[in-house]
Amino acid sequence: MHTLSGDLLLQRLGEQPADKLHKRLYNAIRTSILDGSLPPASRLLASRDLAQELGLSRNTVLTVYEQLQAEGYVYSRQGSGTFVAEIVPDRCLSATIAPIGVCAEPPRAELSQRGTLLLQHASACPAQWGVFIPGVPDVNAFPHHILSKIQAHISRQPTVQCLTYSNQGGSPELQRALVDYLRVSRSVHCEPEQILITEGVHQAIDLVTRMLCNPGDDAWIEEPGYWGIRNILRVNNVNICPMAVDEAGMVPPEQVTGRPRLIFVTPSHQYPLGSVMSLSRRQRLLGMARAAGGWIVEDDYDSEFRFSGQPIPALQGLEADAPVIYIGTFSKTVYPALRLGYVVLPKPLMNELKSAHSELYRGGHLIIQSALAQFIREGHYTAHIRRMRLLYARRRGFLTSLIEQHLGKKALGRFNSNAGLHLVLNLPAEADDVAIATAANQRGVLVRPLSRYYMLPTDRRGLLMGFASVPEEEMATAFNILLECLHAGRV
Amino acid sequence: MHTLSGDLLLQRLGEQPADKLHKRLYNAIRTSILDGSLPPASRLLASRDLAQELGLSRNTVLTVYEQLQAEGYVYSRQGSGTFVAEIVPDRCLSATIAPIGVCAEPPRAELSQRGTLLLQHASACPAQWGVFIPGVPDVNAFPHHILSKIQAHISRQPTVQCLTYSNQGGSPELQRALVDYLRVSRSVHCEPEQILITEGVHQAIDLVTRMLCNPGDDAWIEEPGYWGIRNILRVNNVNICPMAVDEAGMVPPEQVTGRPRLIFVTPSHQYPLGSVMSLSRRQRLLGMARAAGGWIVEDDYDSEFRFSGQPIPALQGLEADAPVIYIGTFSKTVYPALRLGYVVLPKPLMNELKSAHSELYRGGHLIIQSALAQFIREGHYTAHIRRMRLLYARRRGFLTSLIEQHLGKKALGRFNSNAGLHLVLNLPAEADDVAIATAANQRGVLVRPLSRYYMLPTDRRGLLMGFASVPEEEMATAFNILLECLHAGRV
Numbered sequence: 001m002h003t004l005s006g007d008l009l010l011q012r013l014g015e016q017p018a019d020k021l022h023k024r025l026y027n028a029i030r031t032s033i034l035d036g037s038l039p040p041a042s043r044l045l046a047s048r049d050l051a052q053e054l055g056l057s058r059n060t061v062l063t064v065y066e067q068l069q070a071e072g073y074v075y076s077r078q079g080s081g082t083f084v085a086e087i088v089p090d091r092c093l094s095a096t097i098a099p100i101g102v103c104a105e106p107p108r109a110e111l112s113q114r115g116t117l118l119l120q121h122a123s124a125c126p127a128q129w130g131v132f133i134p135g136v137p138d139v140n141a142f143p144h145h146i147l148s149k150i151q152a153h154i155s156r157q158p159t160v161q162c163l164t165y166s167n168q169g170g171s172p173e174l175q176r177a178l179v180d181y182l183r184v185s186r187s188v189h190c191e192p193e194q195i196l197i198t199e200g201v202h203q204a205i206d207l208v209t210r211m212l213c214n215p216g217d218d219a220w221i222e223e224p225g226y227w228g229i230r231n232i233l234r235v236n237n238v239n240i241c242p243m244a245v246d247e248a249g250m251v252p253p254e255q256v257t258g259r260p261r262l263i264f265v266t267p268s269h270q271y272p273l274g275s276v277m278s279l280s281r282r283q284r285l286l287g288m289a290r291a292a293g294g295w296i297v298e299d300d301y302d303s304e305f306r307f308s309g310q311p312i313p314a315l316q317g318l319e320a321d322a323p324v325i326y327i328g329t330f331s332k333t334v335y336p337a338l339r340l341g342y343v344v345l346p347k348p349l350m351n352e353l354k355s356a357h358s359e360l361y362r363g364g365h366l367i368i369q370s371a372l373a374q375f376i377r378e379g380h381y382t383a384h385i386r387r388m389r390l391l392y393a394r395r396r397g398f399l400t401s402l403i404e405q406h407l408g409k410k411a412l413g414r415f416n417s418n419a420g421l422h423l424v425l426n427l428p429a430e431a432d433d434v435a436i437a438t439a440a441n442q443r444g445v446l447v448r449p450l451s452r453y454y455m456l457p458t459d460r461r462g463l464l465m466g467f468a469s470v471p472e473e474e475m476a477t478a479f480n481i482l483l484e485c486l487h488a489g490r491v
Numbered sequence: 492m493h494t495l496s497g498d499l500l501l502q503r504l505g506e507q508p509a510d511k512l513h514k515r516l517y518n519a520i521r522t523s524i525l526d527g528s529l530p531p532a533s534r535l536l537a538s539r540d541l542a543q544e545l546g547l548s549r550n551t552v553l554t555v556y557e558q559l560q561a562e563g564y565v566y567s568r569q570g571s572g573t574f575v576a577e578i579v580p581d582r583c584l585s586a587t588i589a590p591i592g593v594c595a596e597p598p599r600a601e602l603s604q605r606g607t608l609l610l611q612h613a614s615a616c617p618a619q620w621g622v623f624i625p626g627v628p629d630v631n632a633f634p635h636h637i638l639s640k641i642q643a644h645i646s647r648q649p650t651v652q653c654l655t656y657s658n659q660g661g662s663p664e665l666q667r668a669l670v671d672y673l674r675v676s677r678s679v680h681c682e683p684e685q686i687l688i689t690e691g692v693h694q695a696i697d698l699v700t701r702m703l704c705n706p707g708d709d710a711w712i713e714e715p716g717y718w719g720i721r722n723i724l725r726v727n728n729v730n731i732c733p734m735a736v737d738e739a740g741m742v743p744p745e746q747v748t749g750r751p752r753l754i755f756v757t758p759s760h761q762y763p764l765g766s767v768m769s770l771s772r773r774q775r776l777l778g779m780a781r782a783a784g785g786w787i788v789e790d791d792y793d794s795e796f797r798f799s800g801q802p803i804p805a806l807q808g809l810e811a812d813a814p815v816i817y818i819g820t821f822s823k824t825v826y827p828a829l830r831l832g833y834v835v836l837p838k839p840l841m842n843e844l845k846s847a848h849s850e851l852y853r854g855g856h857l858i859i860q861s862a863l864a865q866f867i868r869e870g871h872y873t874a875h876i877r878r879m880r881l882l883y884a885r886r887r888g889f890l891t892s893l894i895e896q897h898l899g900k901k902a903l904g905r906f907n908s909n910a911g912l913h914l915v916l917n918l919p920a921e922a923d924d925v926a927i928a929t930a931a932n933q934r935g936v937l938v939r940p941l942s943r944y945y946m947l948p949t950d951r952r953g954l955l956m957g958f959a960s961v962p963e964e965e966m967a968t969a970f971n972i973l974l975e976c977l978h979a980g981r982v
Contacts, residue, residue: 128658
């Protein structure tokens, strides 16, 4: 069956003076665009279909489409076809001398390939506070009055150093406070000048990736893992290599093929499954990173919250001069919108990455950094963490008992360690965890589907459930709603 | 004359069993690396030189270098040559099974190409506060006590919305306050949802570039212009097209060749020369952006400070649905380390860029944003700007009279308009403005060399002198120091 636009072009082809076939087709399409027969943003027939309708070779059609595209009459969007441009040259080139108003079409909102890719994988959720939201601490339990008072004192008459751009990698007081804190509580060994204060983990990952990876370089990530890392790697054109996770953390390949430039791991508390990386696995990974001349990026996002057993020391401190870039955040220990994190840079990268940071992002937010340093120095930070450890342990216990009682012990994820701000509820492989989570979210229960934390197709199904921000008295009601959603999803 | 390493390789070539020449050369170099004769990080002879020394064809040498590189024995750094790797495969591949410690070399600190390029053009200065520093407002004149009080009130008992990640593009109160402010003071027309609060101008430029430019796309910038834009374009692999600037702003080419995806301009007060873009130039640029399907990025960094005549309305408001992305900052009106700026997004890009922002950088810093919104709403912001306008006008007058008195009227840059936070002191084409600025900086006078604001070689010489942050009583002394440096530099 002929399409309307095929008919139109066939007719116009006939109207063209005798000329080479591709020239006549070019004119027919161009005229149709200029007189509005093919309106802006309309989709041209696929080259194969148009060739068939007009009885031309596909190459002729492709040549003409390419010329039209080069001249700006049409544009192609990868995977979805060729479209008439919003602004076509004949109508607009004159605007460079003609008065404004001749061309009132809105400009085309075409995104870059990296931008399109990023939005295709957009994962940040609109709702950022509610029952069972994973990864969010109890922001109301933070002693806001103490930090507020310290900050008010500093910001009333701030020093000039707090007000201008920072080239030092952040507030020197905060760097010093972190060195002490990290040594004692995380077995991280570093000097103050190795610490770079960042706008959270995302900026840290972005900086490291841009400075250390060429487009096409390999980066290993955990599968499943944090979506944020994947998106930053995508936008930087890095080749993402997902590595499975077992009860001992990331499973590195038996034989190293290629040379991973960066290896992203959460060794103290794998995100989201919860396993802890074994010592032998840690040593093996360090050896592999050295062999490849690459770097391990240790994302130590919530290891302050371990409710039983010894704290797990960081990979960074396991050996001297380890090829490890250590990343930490205040999002889980203070509150997410504080938007402060830090990187412990290996000495060989220290000056380069600090310099790149001030070139790319410039420094700032120094008053809140100074205030936080004082908050840490005066002991409020560790006191708050200790209090939250007790609170979150109790809430975690309450949630696991609800799960065991209603769904049985097997519903608790295998690798869930007694730590962190969330746990994984296992679902059978045939369950649709995305549909269940969507239904629950609509009823205000902000669980997240486990399958979405995988990059490749998987038959693992489950729900991430945050317990840190949910008072026990709200948990039972919310859990009943979740049970209804599970039931409706035939689990 | 033969070099030492040439001699060594020549000798080892002879020791190799009869084989193809390139195979023998490969073995000779590899052995020298493995036994440490060519130590890690040492530079190999340039292929041309080695070929000459060994009497081989350059192609043979290149082939061998490439193979050694593919196998990880050497690496090349663009523009500086080929180096022996820190970690060579034979010594280290066994580390994947051998115990840790076998390979104790520190990991190689090789940066990515974009990273190397960025650092080659690093321009952020270590000193960020001092006499005549350009682009820095008088941070001590800001009413810190007022903003501090507002912030203390909000942060003592913050709402949950201020504490979790933001997906809305920033604090809604600040978005609304900015809509009113921008309409009245800058003739910018927008809705609150078009406003995205960013971590300053750099993040705004980075976001726009990543989302709208593919690698290799053209971006027009002003020549001379702000170094920060160039560095962000470089790291995103965008093709930078510098366009000259005259007394009417950026001079667009007579005939548009290519399709600029982004056009970066400072129409209200060209940075750093100070000219104001004429209406006809504005209209022409808008037409060109539309014709190319591209976007103008209007960097309106300091136009609040215009000391005579009418304020210059923004390009954004010149016509409805203008293809303009408007960028503003609080760095000049409040203080740099506040690290807050904003983008007024065109409606066709609004949702995409806000979503990309939360994927890439996540949102936050909402307490200070709310506080700033209240500060604006209560009139403190415009009152401060009015006060600073008088103060900076007086300081500018004092500096220009010093210049005219000691160096004559011709020393004042041609396009200097009576605005902004800095002016340009002209120097003769034979002056070495970099050397003069370096000498002055060493004596605490933080002028910047004009030639460094050009991307291409130029014979324009001059000094950027900030006047906003310098009390008159300090200016005369500092100016005398500068005169001595000029004299020493034979100006």
